[in-house]
Amino acid sequence: GQQLNQSPQSMFIQEGEDVSMNCTSSSIFNTWLWYKQDPGEGPVLLIALYKAGELTSNGRLTAQFGITRKDSFLNISASIPSDVGIYFCAGQQGTGGTSYGKLTFGQGTILTVHP
């Protein structure tokens, strides 16, 4: 089945540093999404990308939808302690068949920020 390869698996950084993580896929997705999960809670949507080549920002977060529609990256600038958590990329087919709504997730990146 479809698989997203997310890297890195984990990151340990100092407060104030920038962070970058990415996802690649062998399949094309029509929507790329980035979620963050805090302990004991479900994933929360950070950024949604709908067009190949699209670059979108949300505060200190910036994400891009790869031109081939098979990859995406997320950057976090000037990290702060509350950025700690697990970040997941996800792809959605969005067209045709019966599986258009489901999300396919990457393995997650565990982010630790040292004050």
Added chain:
Amino acid sequence: EAGVTQFPSHSVIEKGQTVTLRCDPISGHDNLYWYRRVMGKEIKFLLHFVKESKQDESGMPNNRFLAERTGGTYSTLKVQPAELEDSGVYFCASSRFTYSEQFFGPGTRLTVL
């Protein structure tokens, strides 16, 4: 507006027993999804309801898993009989439209001993 709620938050059962998980989606959301995360791995899709109909159940692991959404409101996911490999966190998500944002519940952590 209340978010997606799931019950119970934790469940510890023995192999061979039955467990039923419940999800209450956001009011007015026709789309309801079940996902599962096994320790350290990716979150995997299980199935998708549109109102009370199963739109896509391609991710259901086997026939020990039964999902229902009678009346198109809350949903239940029953595992019978539970096996050790069923342990993990089960997430429910809902969205108003198929392509709109999926809002996740806090998950049910299932441990099968």
